[in-house]
Amino acid sequence: MTYQETLDYLFNALPMFQRIGAAAFKKDLSNTIKLCDHLGNPQHQFKSIHVAGTNGKGSSSHAIAAVLQEAGYKVGLYTSPHLKSFTERIRINGLEIPEQSVVNFVTDHRFFLDELKPSFFEMTVGLAFDHFAKQEVDYAVVEVGMGGRLDSTNVLSPELCLITNIGLDHTQFLGETLAEIAGEKAGIIKEKTPVIISQNQPETFSVFKEQAMNRNAPIFFADQFYQVKQLGINNETLLCDYEVAKNGERSVFKMDLFGKYQEKNLPGILMAFEVLKEQGLKLDDEVIHKGLASAAQTSGLKGRFQKLQEDPFVYCDTGHNVEGLSIVMEQIGEMHFEQLYIILGMVNDKDISKALALLPKMAQYIFCQANIPRALPAEQLQQKALEHGLKGDIVKDVNEALAISLKKADKKDLIFIGGSTFVVAEIENL
Known part of the structure; x- marks a missing residue:
């Protein structure tokens, strides 16, 4: 198969939600589980960080991946949708998956895929996890596609879960209220696995608290620890300055991620590093500052202000x-x-x-x-x-x-x- 033939197979196998909407929505993880079993369960062969939310999950995923890479780790990054090229969805240390690797995956597993008939998203998740496992990444930062509980990525056993915020999006699938949507996003919370909520919202607080309690998962509402204010573009560095206050101490972080919404994302990002350091991750403040200053450039993020x-x-x-x-x-x-x-x-x-x-x-x-x-x-x-x-x-x-x-x-x-x-x-x- 050529690369174009492979893409045609992926895109045309079953309807894709991003293109046609409701017809592509599937309500269970059975196909993803079967595909991962077939692949030897690659999702358990690397450490992962699972990121959900209505807004900010893409920026947060890219920022975390960039800092981990700056710290010297080999980092996989899975995001969706792509803007220009399918290969944007799957990266290692900022480099997109080679086209030939996409071709090889479909060619090697074509008989099984034809029989299982997974969706575009299920196949793409399987491809990402298989690629990360084969390339022996230290960490993979994995962005949820939609929702959380029934999202194909929710077969991970992560080191940490991050939920950025909850908004009224995809209501036809996830619920009509913020609390209902939070219930779906909270489906990524795993037993005894720390979960961070970037933005504390009155309508969703009890939903996350209850789900974390049911799973014996430590929960951190990041904006109760970190207060962030955008200061604006720094004319010397051409980066955006963000003032961060914690326990009465103030510092300034420079980011090449612009947009007021980074005020909402940064508490969760910084809290994630704090929790990961408690788990033994080697990460000093200088690395965090350097990684955030080049997060978009390092990880290839586009389209965020x-x-x-x-x-x-x-x-x-x-x-x-x-x-x-x-x-x-x-x-x-x-x-x-x-x-x-x-x-x-x-x-x-x-x-x-x-x-x-x-x-x-x-x-x-x-x-x-x-x-x-x-x-x-x-x-x-x-x-x-x-x-x-x-x-x-x-x-x-x-x-x-x-x-x-x-x-x-x-x-x-x-x-x-x-x-x-x-x-x-x-x-x-x-």
């Missing part, structure tokens, strides 16, 4: 739900610019009214749509946006929309692209 150019500034962000977009808009509100242009695209299986209500009416909009079946048609998005006082034109292709915006914008203006991971993924110069 990423600056694409200056004069005018162009930023993109993959945030696509109310919680994610609200913090992005808060960040934009603190920036200095004359006119704001927003290139917006969304998916068709979410209630977007609350998200649209967050967006500034004074911005000039261009409505676009990603080239996937799940995309909300730009015409429908324009109509729904108009109900919230948001006016703009339709340019379906995001790159054409960006080109038009750049012709209109002056040097002191700001162009923002977002609303969907899949819109950001189609930006050519990302």
Whole structure:
């Protein structure tokens, strides 16, 4: 099989949630367990850190992986979805899995896969764990795809679980309330395994506390230990400064991860290092500082309030739900610019009214749509946006929309692209 034939097999074997939505959702772990058994249970052959949450789990996973790599460990990183290339999902020390390894996995196990008929996500998880085991990683940082309890990654026996935050996303699968969704995310909590909650929320506190108690798992609400405030871009380092207070002592961490939401993520990240050090991990403060300062560069993270150019500034962000977009808009509100242009695209299986209500009416909009079946048609998005006082034109292709915006914008203006991971993924110069 060629690499393209292999990708076609993976993508077409069964519907993929990211592209088509509900039809791809599976409600048990049986296929993942059978596949891992077939592969010799690679998920038990390395230490792992399991990361769930509605927002922030990708940034947190990349940051933890980068610091562990800075400390000299061989680190696997599994995340989803990818932006440009399938191989982004599976990395070791920042390097994406070789295309030939993907081909070999499918070729070697084709008969079993044809018989089992696992989903795209189940096969990808099996591939990741098999790759990490064969390459003998010291740690693998594994991001949950959706939910937690029934997610394919939930066959791990991790050293540590991290749950970033809970928001109203994927409600058709995970529940209609924050407490119900927290119950699904809490499904990653394992017996006697420390669990960290990055952001303490009144609606979810008791859910996590009860599940941790039932599993005899030590639980840490990280923002009760660490208080974080974004100070802004440091002109000397071109990194973002974050003031961290703990037990009355203050320090500044520099990160190449921008965006106000890192204020919510950083307590969980720092708490994770504290717990891992108690488990015997060799990690000093200097390594943590250095690792966080180059987290995005080291781990290859893209699309998290990423600056694409200056004069005018162009930023993109993959945030696509109310919680994610609200913090992005808060960040934009603190920036200095004359006119704001927003290139917006969304998916068709979410209630977007609350998200649209967050967006500034004074911005000039261009409505676009990603080239996937799940995309909300730009015409429908324009109509729904108009109900919230948001006016703009339709340019379906995001790159054409960006080109038009750049012709209109002056040097002191700001162009923002977002609303969907899949819109950001189609930006050519990302």
